[in-house]
Amino acid sequence: MDTKQPYPDDERRWQAVVERDRGADGRFYYGVKTTGIFCRPSCSSRLPKRHNVEFFRTIEAAETGGYRACRRCRPGTASKEQQLEKKIVAACRRIEASEGPLTLAELAQGAGLSPSYFQRLFKRLVGVSPKQYAAAHRSRRFKEQLQTGSPVTEAIYAAGFSSTSGAYDKEKDQLAMLPKEYRAGGAGVSIHYGIAQSFLGWVIVASTEKGVCAIEFGEEPSSLPGQLRRRFPQARLQQGEAGFAVLLQEVIAGINAPARGIDLPLDIQGTVFQQQVWESLRRIQPGETRSYSEVAREIGRPRAVRAVASACAANKLAVAIPCHRVVAKGGGLGGYRWGVERKAQLLAAEHDQGSE
Numbered sequence: 001m002d003t004k005q006p007y008p009d010d011e012r013r014w015q016a017v018v019e020r021d022r023g024a025d026g027r028f029y030y031g032v033k034t035t036g037i038f039c040r041p042s043c044s045s046r047l048p049k050r051h052n053v054e055f056f057r058t059i060e061a062a063e064t065g066g067y068r069a070c071r072r073c074r075p076g077t078a079s080k081e082q083q084l085e086k087k088i089v090a091a092c093r094r095i096e097a098s099e100g101p102l103t104l105a106e107l108a109q110g111a112g113l114s115p116s117y118f119q120r121l122f123k124r125l126v127g128v129s130p131k132q133y134a135a136a137h138r139s140r141r142f143k144e145q146l147q148t149g150s151p152v153t154e155a156i157y158a159a160g161f162s163s164t165s166g167a168y169d170k171e172k173d174q175l176a177m178l179p180k181e182y183r184a185g186g187a188g189v190s191i192h193y194g195i196a197q198s199f200l201g202w203v204i205v206a207s208t209e210k211g212v213c214a215i216e217f218g219e220e221p222s223s224l225p226g227q228l229r230r231r232f233p234q235a236r237l238q239q240g241e242a243g244f245a246v247l248l249q250e251v252i253a254g255i256n257a258p259a260r261g262i263d264l265p266l267d268i269q270g271t272v273f274q275q276q277v278w279e280s281l282r283r284i285q286p287g288e289t290r291s292y293s294e295v296a297r298e299i300g301r302p303r304a305v306r307a308v309a310s311a312c313a314a315n316k317l318a319v320a321i322p323c324h325r326v327v328a329k330g331g332g333l334g335g336y337r338w339g340v341e342r343k344a345q346l347l348a349a350e351h352d353q354g355s356e
């Protein structure tokens with residue numbers, strides 16, 4: 001999941017089908033016109049002719065198109081890769097919740113995997129070994145670093161970063177910059193950032209001392225700091241230090257498992273109206289969607305449908321403020337600041353994670 005790129009076109013989708021690419025599972029489905037059956041990209045059934053194939057972003061779309069699910073690859077159930085990802089995410093949560101150190105054998109047994117395979121898989125998906133991950137969460141030295149380190153990491157620690165299911169501190173969401181500073185594009189505000197890959201491509205994560213202030217997708221890692229600069233032209237931008245990697249990793253984990261979400265203090269900056277819209281979006285549960293007009297009604301401004309759409313488009317906090325859960329009224333996907341393909345993939349991932 002650390003190297004997955006979105007599927008920008010049917011040509012690459014077809015390539016994934018030809019290769020029976022497991023990494024493509026959950027990101028699109030294909031229907032075979034001659035049989036009326038739809039499959040995951042990795043399905044082991046006989047390869048259909050290209051001209052008999054059409055692609056769907058979601059299971060619903062395939063079903064609406066008149067297809068029924070293949071009995072062999074069983075779209076709608078978690079793919080092998082997704083099941084493994086889930087096991088590793090569960091292991092992370094277990095490490096975080098544990099009072100004492102857990103051995104590799106204990107963790108592997110909990111996941112139902114052999115220790116050596118568990119170790120390799122964990123490292124591939126999380127980027128560090130289970131031991132390193134545990135150390136980051138537990139060691140006294142790490143905590144001391146957090147306490148004496150940058151304000152960003154202090155904020156993470158104070159928010160109880162290690163227990164992502166913990167109570168959400170609403171005060172952390174308050175407008176961090178004073179309105180004057182905000183108008184000046186973040187003048188005098190210090191912003192740390194880091195860049196990493198998610199299953200939807202490259203991501204830049206930025207944080208002020210109050211919380212995460214931007215999560216944005218981009219095509220190239222080199223273009224992302226410039227993208228951030230345009231959002232905060234007056235702020236002091238600097239690359240995050242060692243402690244920032246933990247925050248970055250947590251955000252990436254939340255993007256890769258969007259049904260779980262990103263439970264970190266946010267530094268939400270926008271107009272009062274935008275903040276009302278964004279607050280409303282955060283109440284939409286994973287796997288659910290709303291139309292723009294439903295959101296407008298919910299905030300008591302039923303006629304402000306277009307303004308709601310603009311506020312969604314102005315969101316700087318991808319996934320954390322789930323603007324991908326707002327779709328067009330007739331069932332279309334509507335727009336997405338970071339490309340409608342990513343929106344479709346986020347919704348498909350939430351659907352898959354929610355249906356188990």
Ligand SMILES: [Zn+2]
Pocket residue numbers: 038039040043044045070071072073074
């Ligand atoms: Zn199949």
